[in-house]
Amino acid sequence: MHPVTKTVLVRLGYGLLTLFLVSVVIFSAIEFLPGDFTQAILGQLATPETIAAFRKELGLDQSAVSRYINWISGVLRGDFGSSFSGRGQLTSGTSGVGRSREVADLIAPRLWNTLFLAGLTAIIAVPLSLFLGITSALYRNSIYDRAVSVTSLTTISFPEFFVAYVLILIFGSLWPVLPTLANVDASTPMAERLLRSALPAMTLTLVIIAHMMRMTRAAIINLLASPYIQMAILSGASKSEVIIKHALPNAWAPIATVIAFNLAYLVVGVVVVEVVFVYPGIGQLMVDSVTSRNIPVVQACALIFAVTYIVLNLIADIIGIITNPRLLHPK
Amino acid sequence: MKKGSENYSAVAETGAVLEKRSTWQRFVLDLKKSPISARFGLIVIAIYIFIAVFAPWLAPYGESQVFPAPYEPWSKEFIFGTDQIGRDILSRMIYGARNTVGIAVATTALAFFIGGVLGLAAAIAKGWVDQLLSRLVDALMAIPSLIFALVLLSIFGTNIINLIIIIAILDSTRVFRLTRAVSLNVVVMDFVEAARLRGEGLAWIMRREILPNILPPLIAEFGLRFCFVFLTIAALSFLGVGIQPPTADWGSMVRENASLIQFAQYDIKAGLTPLLPAAAIALLTVAVNFVVDWFLHKTSGIKDEQ
Numbered sequence: 058m059h060p061v062t063k064t065v066l067v068r069l070g071y072g073l074l075t076l077f078l079v080s081v082v083i084f085s086a087i088e089f090l091p092g093d094f095t096q097a098i099l100g101q102l103a104t105p106e107t108i109a110a111f112r113k114e115l116g117l118d119q120s121a122v123s124r125y126i127n128w129i130s131g132v133l134r135g136d137f138g139s140s141f142s143g144r145g146q147l148t149s150g151t152s153g154v155g156r157s158r159e160v161a162d163l164i165a166p167r168l169w170n171t172l173f174l175a176g177l178t179a180i181i182a183v184p185l186s187l188f189l190g191i192t193s194a195l196y197r198n199s200i201y202d203r204a205v206s207v208t209s210l211t212t213i214s215f216p217e218f219f220v221a222y223v224l225i226l227i228f229g230s231l232w233p234v235l236p237t238l239a240n241v242d243a244s245t246p247m248a249e250r251l252l253r254s255a256l257p258a259m260t261l262t263l264v265i266i267a268h269m270m271r272m273t274r275a276a277i278i279n280l281l282a283s284p285y286i287q288m289a290i291l292s293g294a295s296k297s298e299v300i301i302k303h304a305l306p307n308a309w310a311p312i313a314t315v316i317a318f319n320l321a322y323l324v325v326g327v328v329v330v331e332v333v334f335v336y337p338g339i340g341q342l343m344v345d346s347v348t349s350r351n352i353p354v355v356q357a358c359a360l361i362f363a364v365t366y367i368v369l370n371l372i373a374d375i376i377g378i379i380t381n382p383r384l385l386h387p388k
Numbered sequence: 389m390k391k392g393s394e395n396y397s398a399v400a401e402t403g404a405v406l407e408k409r410s411t412w413q414r415f416v417l418d419l420k421k422s423p424i425s426a427r428f429g430l431i432v433i434a435i436y437i438f439i440a441v442f443a444p445w446l447a448p449y450g451e452s453q454v455f456p457a458p459y460e461p462w463s464k465e466f467i468f469g470t471d472q473i474g475r476d477i478l479s480r481m482i483y484g485a486r487n488t489v490g491i492a493v494a495t496t497a498l499a500f501f502i503g504g505v506l507g508l509a510a511a512i513a514k515g516w517v518d519q520l521l522s523r524l525v526d527a528l529m530a531i532p533s534l535i536f537a538l539v540l541l542s543i544f545g546t547n548i549i550n551l552i553i554i555i556a557i558l559d560s561t562r563v564f565r566l567t568r569a570v571s572l573n574v575v576v577m578d579f580v581e582a583a584r585l586r587g588e589g590l591a592w593i594m595r596r597e598i599l600p601n602i603l604p605p606l607i608a609e610f611g612l613r614f615c616f617v618f619l620t621i622a623a624l625s626f627l628g629v630g631i632q633p634p635t636a637d638w639g640s641m642v643r644e645n646a647s648l649i650q651f652a653q654y655d656i657k658a659g660l661t662p663l664l665p666a667a668a669i670a671l672l673t674v675a676v677n678f679v680v681d682w683f684l685h686k687t688s689g690i691k692d693e694q
Contacts, residue, residue, distance in 0.1 A: 226659055230649055325534045329627065362531075
């Protein structure tokens with residue numbers, strides 16, 4: 058077997074193992090719930106039968122292993138169980154399943170919104186950071202390079218909500234050109250949706266762009282010292298030709314890795330930004346569910362975030378492996 | 389020693405008492421050579437510490453003292469106005485320095501204790517202990533920490549003790565990785581082997597043989613981890629699941645006063661009010677980053693690329 062295929066397969070195997078472990082960790086969270094939890098969810102009026110029925114629905118009468126198998130096979134079919142909200146004030150002997158919504162129905166429209174926002178950000182942020190990175194490598198140590206570098210260093214250490222509110226202050230309040238509430242829904246037309254998502258996407262772009270841009274610049278500058286670039290310079294190639302034609306192709310691997318890594322970071326940034334702009338995505342849903350301790354929804358959101366994060370990191374690693382010339386052309 | 393000096397003797401030079409510089413003298417010397425960004429960072433950090441320590445003397449009013457007028461504009465009486473239930477914002481900012489920074493420092497210290505001890509233990513013990521801990525850490529690190537913190541907070545409920553323990557444990561995974569990686573290089577050294585043959589216990593080897601040799605990267609990491617923890621706690625408080633009211637905290641203050649921002653057109657000062665605590669967070673993070681940057685350059689001798 059080609060060594061690259063082997064390394065990739067091993068990495069995929071680790072990825073699957075991580076996914077399994079993460080699902081176990083998120084599932085077992087419910088094991089640590091305090092004993093009076095059912096009472097808190099079902100309200101003061103819950104009868105012993107109600108509590109028993111609720112415990113049965115959660116599967117607390119079965120072993121942890123069979124509960125995990127039930128849960129994960131449901132998740133694989135897209136069934137995350139039903140929400141805990143709206144279960145209070147019951148007098149009958151049911152656990153109130155009929156009165157609460159399916160978690161999957163809650164999540165589906167919001168997941169699309171979140172993916173839309175993340176996708177929009179990626180479309181803006183990736184080309185912009187590549188452009189900034191390449192140009193600042195080209196005009197290294199110029200005023201332009203210093204300005205880009207100082208700006209990116211400062212935005213990298215700002216909290217997301219600070220960036221968000223500064224943008225709101227400028228574009229929403231002092232010079233009101235963009236809407237500050239991103240309340241989109243399925244019926245919002247595309248142009249309107251783009252306009253309302255503009256500020257959240259700008260915030261996320263500012264948050265993730267710095268790291269990608271700096272990596273691009275560093276990857277290219279690292280290569281500039283290598284002999285084949287010296288050769289290209291001596292042969293009379295212009296500065297931009299050297300960087301774009303000779304250095305860039307060899308810099309793709311670290312750049313691609315850092316892009317995938319930052320898209321994974323987007324997953325976390327999206328939670329705070331959605332709350333600031335009241336954007337109806339799963340980040341906001343998750344925070345609301347944490348406050349109301351709606352565990353099935355929290356678990357489902359966490360699983361979606363974690364899987365996205367793991368898969369993007371896996372892609373980053375695999376790109377790193379398959380573009381590594383030492384592995385591609387073994388001696 | 390001048391070359392042409394007549395009564396030069398090599399014996400006298402080597403025999404002369406070498407005066408060792410004290411830690412403070414070395415610090416002052418380093419400071420004289422430090423770049424402007426590091427000096428700026430150190431001054432900012434010193435100011436924050438001063439405010440945090442002397443908060444009760446500096447604040448004009450009490451932490452949760454309520455005045456009858458909510459959303460009071462900036463004035464002589466209330467320098468930054470009052471918040472949504474009429475508490476003085478300046479006083480809450482000053483107390484917030486104590487709460488937000490204090491909790492972040494405590495969390496980072498706990499994370500370093502857990503991660504550092506386990507990382508050292510894994511590096512020294514090797515074998516199945518190392519495997520078990522490393523795989524556990526891999527699994528924990530695979531979940532984004534803000535998301536994992538949200539899951540755990542929803543299970544255990546939101547209070548300050550839970551917050552500190554949860555973030556510390558999640559963050560100790562990063563400390564574990566670093567400690568393990570740097571101590572693996574030291575563990576193979578002869579002097580460690582000598583200590584082991586001498587019959588020293590695990591705790592001695594950790595503390596006296598390895599720790600002094602891995603300190604510089606750990607101190608730099610402490611600064612970076614602090615920034616990360618500080619931002620995570622601020623984000624959680626901002627989301628309403630971190631530090632709970634009435635405790636003054638910068639993250640929740642941003643959220644509480646966020647609606648003032650829409651009045652910026654009519655009164656720019658009112659619009660700036662919610663940004664003050666956010667700016668306080670940002671300024672401290674930038675300052676710590678500057679100092680860590682300088683420290684890393686100083687201890688590792690990393691040079692700028694080209």
